[in-house]
């Protein structure tokens with residue numbers, strides 16, 4: 001999942017972070033590779049004899065379990081998540097008080113599977129699900145300073161593809177179960193861990209199958225927590241912002257195909273497919289994407305307003321009017337890509353494919369467009385708009401689309417997150433948030449389960465810039481903070497009548 005968090009105050013934050021950035025890179029051993037401090041990997045997954053020993057102190061094991069998970073490559077496609085599910089299940093099997101199993105969602109022989117685990121409660125309240133995903137996006141090794149799949153621990157970080165998105169989330173959830181199972185008394189509700197395959201490709205082979213065929217895994221859950229939101233560190237004198245995602249923009253992924261006369265490269269090529277495709281895609285720049293403030297985004301900025309810089313506070317409180325009436329504010333607002341994405345639909349060409357030989361004109365040329373729509377917008381209507389813009393010479397088909405779903409924000413879980421945020425040091429303010437990326441949460445919102453994107457990690461730019469990028473990493477502090485805070489939130493929720 002990919003997310004950019006709009007900031008109430010940016011310049012001071014950036015200055016602080018920039019100065020810390022080089023220091024952090026050096027301490028992570030990523031600027032100077034020679035002499036990189038490394039802990040010898042204690043976890044060597046890959047065969048049956050190489051499972052980790054039982055967890056003694058979860059704080060001490062967190063980094064090595066995550067490093068081990070990174071070493072089990074689950075790049076999607078093809079995913080191959082079953083091996084990781086099995087490995088993590090073996091970690092959990094050694095714990096008293098946790099049931100765990102590997103769930104094959106596509107037949108017993110599939111190499112794709114989910115991990116399911118549960119710490120039973122006393123049954124007086126419905127379960128809460130901790131959802132994450134086992135697959136990752138690919139890694140362009142040339143852009144990394146270390147092997148993306150080596151699972152390196154050093155300098156206070158775990159580095160590797162999936163460290164944040166989302167193996168780092170799975171490990172925080174897994175260790176939360178371990179910490180809960182070691183409590184004296186059970187919670188009121190079952191806490192269920194669900195780590196699915198295929199999120200990065202839209203979840204059709206993972207979360208979608210759970211939501212359609214395997215409701216038994218959810219046990220009639222009332223709540224679900226997953227990736228998508230987190231803790232934005234404060235600037236001096238301000239509280240941390242705990243962004244709790246309650247809805248998301250939706251994907252409207254399109255395949256564009258141009259067809260033309262195939263033949264020898266020497267014969268002109270007036271009607272060549274690649275040229276037709278290029279012309280059509282160039283017209284995409286003229287796609288009209290007006291600024292719109294949908295109700296969920298208006299609500300988010302209204303909640304953020306009291307914490308925003310004084311000169312934008314009243315504009316955030318009335319975002320629709322402010323963007324329409326104040327050109328200077330509009331320009332400033334739109335200059336932040338994270339914010340700009342929340343007030344308009346976007347469409348980006350992400351792949352191009354045509355031809356195999358320099359002297360041969362191919363019969364067809366293909367592109368894909370990653371369009372993201374504001375909650376409430378229709379992909380069918382947007383696709384019609386794209387068709388009109390690129391012209392009738394090319395075919396435009398929808399590859400993936402779903403409707404936005406929203407969770408209520410006035411809930412006991414939101415209340416618990418708010419109270420836990422307020423008593424931290426530094427204190428935090430929990431706010432409802434709309435994210436420009438998408439997660440698997442919508443499959444479960446669609447079932448009526450209140451689902452929030454929130455993992456209590458206090459990520460700094462050195463960490464967030466690695467999501468889907470090079471040198472992805474998470475600090476050991478954030479792994480610990482994630483587990484401790486999640487346990488605190490679940491206990492706080494439990495204390496509700």
Ligand SMILES: [Zn+2]
Pocket residue numbers: 001002137165200468
């Ligand atoms: Zn992702």
